[in-house]
Amino acid sequence: MYMAQNWKDYELIDTGAGDKLERWGDVVLRRPDPQIIWPIADESGPWRETAGHYHRSSAGGGAWTWKKQLPERWTINYDDKLKFYIKPTSFKHTGLFPEQATNWSWMIDKIQNAGRPIQVLNLFAYTGGATVASAYAGASVVHVDAAKGMVQWAKENIELSGLKDRPVRFITDDVFKFVQREQRRGNKYDAIIMDPPSYGRGPNGETWKLESSLYPFLESCMQILSDDPLFMLINSYTTGISPTVLSNMLEMTMKPRYGGQISAGEIGLPISRSGLTLPCGILGRWESK
Template sequence: MLIADKWKDYELIDTGNGEKLERWGDYTLRRPDPQAIWPLLNEWSLWKNPHAHYHRSSEGGGHWENKKKMPQKWTIKYKDLSFYIKPTGFKHTGLFPEQAANWDWIIEKIQKANRPIKVLNLFAYTGGATVASAYGGAEEVCHVDASKGMVTWAKENIELSNLSHKKVRFIVDDVIKFVNREIRRGRKYDAIIMDPPSYGRGPSGEVWKIEDELYKFIELCMDVLSDDPLFVLVNSYTSGFSPSVIENILKLSVGKKYKGKIYSGEIGLPVTKTNLVLPCGIYGRWEK
């Protein structure tokens, strides 16, 4: 398991009873987490009085209960990278802190490549990996997401991290349509990052189901990989998926075309109060 344990502005304070207690900079949030199924031994004071508590509804969705005064959005840093944090209607904050383990790897791979690297970030959300790629020195980063709001947020994160001078293309589009267009244009990328959802809809109502689409989509992406690619990184938060599923798909796609190393695993966050590690998702990597 990769553990994102280099944070200073973020802390996973405690977990249990299907919830987690977190510090995001100066503010504490209490949110549901489906992995934290162990009991909470002591609902101590901070659990009862965070800045905000997300209550899940039995009918789906939920709402934030603000308990203390806090801004609508604020900034946190990871090393030299900066991000806006904003509690959203779907319990999220605009950042998955466990991905810092991947950001460090992305930065190191690009810096050690000693050649210009073009990166394609698909299902790119608010751009954590886009910011990391630009910071690492990528010649060009292409950020693609179907949500206009998330792409705008990613632009803000690039500016916040003082990376506006870097060449970053921001695209609001269905990723499958975009990749097909790039193939027709003959565009190639040296690194591909993707974080496909379990289920989603594109801007024109296109339906995405990961179990039906992931293998076909990674196969499609082979046609935009350069002749000398650096890496392919696939993240997933789909419950029930083993890391080996992504590893097998990479072996049957990237591994058939390029020589390199393929491996997979979990990513997690250390829990301060209990010294446990909260599993947060899975990844698969191909690297040269």
């Protein structure tokens, strides 16, 4: 289990009844999580002090109910290094996946100790957690996401972290088509980060299904790796895909060509009140020795 340990501005306070209770700075929110299939042990205290509660709808989707008036967005800090804007969205998310901090710390260490300039490609890059971490570490970064609003949010996170002058390119584009164009251009990257969706459609009706599309996409990404890559990171939140699957894919693609080492496992967050761990997805990492 890879644990996100260095948070001060974020805390997973408690879990139960399909919900997680989280502190984002000074704001306590209650949000659903399908893996929380146990009851709430004690509904007193912080469960009664939430500022907002996202309720799932039986018809799909859901909505927030608010007990306190909040600013449109606010700021949290990770490890006294990275800053992010938090904003509750209509689809339950807040603009940040705090469990990914375990990857941020890892990639910062890899980039800072590489001893050479590193070019990072962040695909399906969302609001730019990994982009901010890579830029902080001194890498040049290309940030690609199909959602214009998420790319703008990522730009604002870079500025908030005091990294506006770092070499970061923000591109709003279909990720798959971008990778194909980079192949034709002959552009290369020392590190690739990807967080692909379980399912999606391209601008011309192309269908993406993780189980059938991830392996050929990984092969495509290998075509734009440099001759001496630093790392490849795959994140997944798709139910039914195990860490061993990601490990096997990296063993079949990266290991024969580049050697190096592979690790894979669950990503988790510590639960303060119970001392348990909430699993939050999986990762597969390849890194040079």
